[in-house]
Amino acid sequence: MTRTTRTTPARHPEHPETARIRLEEVLSALSDPIRLRIVHELGRGHDDMACIAFELPVSKSTSTHHFRVLREAGIIHQYYEGTSRMSRLRTQDLEERFPGLLPAVLRARAMDTTEPDRTT
Amino acid sequence: MTRTTRTTPARHPEHPETARIRLEEVLSALSDPIRLRIVHELGRGHDDMACIAFELPVSKSTSTHHFRVLREAGIIHQYYEGTSRMSRLRTQDLEERFPGLLPAVLRARAMDTTEPDRTT
DNA sequence: GTCGAACTACGACGATCTTCGTACATTGTG
DNA sequence: CACAATGTACGAAGATCGTCGTAGTTCGAC
Numbered sequence: 001m002t003r004t005t006r007t008t009p010a011r012h013p014e015h016p017e018t019a020r021i022r023l024e025e026v027l028s029a030l031s032d033p034i035r036l037r038i039v040h041e042l043g044r045g046h047d048d049m050a051c052i053a054f055e056l057p058v059s060k061s062t063s064t065h066h067f068r069v070l071r072e073a074g075i076i077h078q079y080y081e082g083t084s085r086m087s088r089l090r091t092q093d094l095e096e097r098f099p100g101l102l103p104a105v106l107r108a109r110a111m112d113t114t115e116p117d118r119t120t
Numbered sequence: 121m122t123r124t125t126r127t128t129p130a131r132h133p134e135h136p137e138t139a140r141i142r143l144e145e146v147l148s149a150l151s152d153p154i155r156l157r158i159v160h161e162l163g164r165g166h167d168d169m170a171c172i173a174f175e176l177p178v179s180k181s182t183s184t185h186h187f188r189v190l191r192e193a194g195i196i197h198q199y200y201e202g203t204s205r206m207s208r209l210r211t212q213d214l215e216e217r218f219p220g221l222l223p224a225v226l227r228a229r230a231m232d233t234t235e236p237d238r239t240t
Numbered sequence: 241g242t243c244g245a246a247c248t249a250c251g252a253c254g255a256t257c258t259t260c261g262t263a264c265a266t267t268g269t270g
Numbered sequence: 271c272a273c274a275a276t277g278t279a280c281g282a283a284g285a286t287c288g289t290c291g292t293a294g295t296t297c298g299a300c
Binding site for chain 2: 257258259260261262265266267268
Binding site for chain 1: 142143144145147148150151152153156217218219220221223224225227228229231232
């Protein structure tokens with residue numbers, strides 16, 4: 001109870017500092033179709049979304065796992081709002097650490113329309 | 121034996137067409153430190169290098185494996201010259217398929233000096 | 241306090257990945 | 271031809287990954 005005056009309670013997110021974001025970890029995190037989809041949707045303007053709002057084609061435990069991988073890689077920032085876990089892209093941090101990388105990946109993902117979108 | 125008039129004999133490289141290069145496969149291939157190092161060295165101007173010239177800290181079989189992953193992902197082009205297997209980055213193909221992606225990764229790799237270079 | 245909603249922790253399973261050694265193939269040289 | 275150099279094919283062993291179900295936590299509403 002150390003002054004939790006906000007709606008955001010004291011749970012432990014564990015985000016890496018910008019300077020400690022590792023390239024291999026970022027690339028590895030982005031090499032999964034579901035995680036790439038999450039990042040894609042977050043980049044589409046839906047800045048803050050709860051995990052459930054993505055309607056991913058996997059179970060909730062798996063969903064939690066993917067969000068954690070993205071968070072620990074330094075790609076997204078997460079915080080609680082009520083019982084919901086909100087996610088946001090760390091666009092600026094990534095731009096500072098690896099300039100042009102995230103935009104290039106997002107543009108590439110938009111072009112890679114090999115498979116239309118059966119992951120609804 | 122169908123007209124092998126070149127110094128390049130009839131071995132089967134198996135390269136994907138530019139249009140069939142898949143983003144997730146590229147990112148996955150680049151998320152390994154050894155493969156990232158290979159790509160980094162190829163991007164440094166050493167355009168055509170034999171596998172052995174990289175002096176990777178792994179066995180020959182492992183080396184073959186990593187080069188194959190890069191080739192099947194569409195990142196490098198390989199061809200034989202004598203008993204040596206030469207490798208070259210598919211810079212233009214990648215630029216056509218995913219504009220800006222490879223340069224961004226190479227720049228990021230250059231910045232990611234978390235670990236100096238103990239993989240000599 | 242009780243209940244449901246949203247999410248997490250933990251263990252488990254199967255698939256894939258990285259690595260290696262050994263055996264083999266191809267080329268160039270003597 | 272024999273031989274060395276370079277690289278591949280084929281398992282095999284161990285690690286990691288993606289997925290899930292079940293049980294538990296936290297929050298908001300009643």
